[in-house]
Amino acid sequence: MRPLIGAAAAAELQGSVRLDVRWTLGGPSREADYAAGHLPGAVRLDFDRDVCGPVGPVGGRHPLPEPEALQAVLRSAGIDDDSHVLVYDDGDGMAAARTWWTLRWAGIENVQVLEGGFKAWTGAGLPLETEAVQPKPGTATVRPGHLPMLDAEGAAEWAATRELVDVRAPERYRGEMEPVDPVAGHVPGAINLFLGEDDLSDPDRLRERYAAHPEAAYYCGSGVGAARTALAVTAAGLPTPPVYIGSWSDWVSRGRDVATSVPPAAGEER
Template identity: 75%
Template sequence: MRPLIDADQAAAWSEAVRIDVRWTLGGPSKEAEYAAGHLPGAVWLDFDRDVCGPVGAVGGRHPLPDPEALQAVLRAAGLNDGDAVLVYDDGDLMSAARTWWTLRWAGVEDVRVLTGGITAWTGAGLPLETQAPQRPEGDLTVRPGSLPVLDADGAAAWAAEHDLVDVRSPERYRGEFEPVDPVAGHIPGAVNRFLAEDDLTDLDRVRARYEPLEAPAFYCGSGVGAARSALALTAAGRPTPPVYIGSWSDWGSLGREVARGEES
């Protein structure tokens, strides 16, 4: 099934559990915005706290959650085995894509992302509500490993044998500019495809961008933008690619070899 859904389709998809994961990198929680208005029936998940694991010595800035902790979060949100899920954010599809990826990794089979986020919903004249739903405790069982994940060794091996794609900006890839992480540059052997050029409303263009890459895997700064690129490729009809969830923030923290400049 295709993982993207527009506002009218989302409104008609009444059986799906709706999850609001609005988020801004480095910004405050958007739970107050959820309380001020969200899709009818939507539950709130805090992206940093609920969808990602706590930051530690390894794993990067947005590591995978502990499966038992994620299961507790999703059950508290009322998710049951077999439920379909609609995920949305403000519209850039960063946190929504990573949540889509995490739920699919956790074994939830039918997860779709609202193209354009809540902005597309309100732009279509669809209503919001302010009351948080009271959903009974769910029985969802998290089954981790349902999507392919790379660690640092796996990313290095992938770059040596296939196409490891760095989806950060060209300046960050080349090591000219690094606004977040202490080390600038890219994983040796990686190629660059800036995620901002993946227009999820033009899947033909997405297909064309990645057609030359036979077996791409993705990384970014901390596994959020890479999940968006994985979503784009999946929506374009390709198999969901591996993602290095720790990404550059993990690679740099491990003191791994750094490349700079253009692609070799």
């Protein structure tokens, strides 16, 4: 199943569980936006509270939830093991991609992200509703480990032996600025491939971009942008890559070594 689906095709699907995960980094809950209008039948999930786990001293800003907690969320949303799940956010794909990744990691196979998100749906003139949805409880069983994931030790080993890719902006990678986390820099040995505004709907361009990194694992600030990169790689028809899900915020919370110099290009002396 292609991980992305357009608004027109999504509107034709019957029986999908629709998840509204609209989210703003560091901003207020988007409950008001859900109440003002959402896809018909969509269940609201709070990205920080429901899709991610609670923030602790280590683990990063968006850790994975405990399996039992995630299972309770999925069941309350009406999800069964064989449900088709349609996830959408505003349109940048960040929260939707991390939700897609989390559900796939948890063993829910039939998950797609609405291409272009809520904006694409409304732009196509498709209907909305304002009533809160209370679905019949589902029976999903969370079975962790269905997508490749790295922890800090795994990320350090990957950077030393293969290719660990930092998808944050170059100035954050170089340690010149850090607007969110308390320490600037990057994982030693990691290279930088800025996520930017990748158009997820162009698989040929995505394949050209990511096929050059067949053994790469990806990280970002807190595992959201890296999950979007994993979605992009998958949408290009390539194997879903490993994600360091704690990412930079987890790395620095553990007091790991930090690099700011840029690794030399292939063929250059170190």
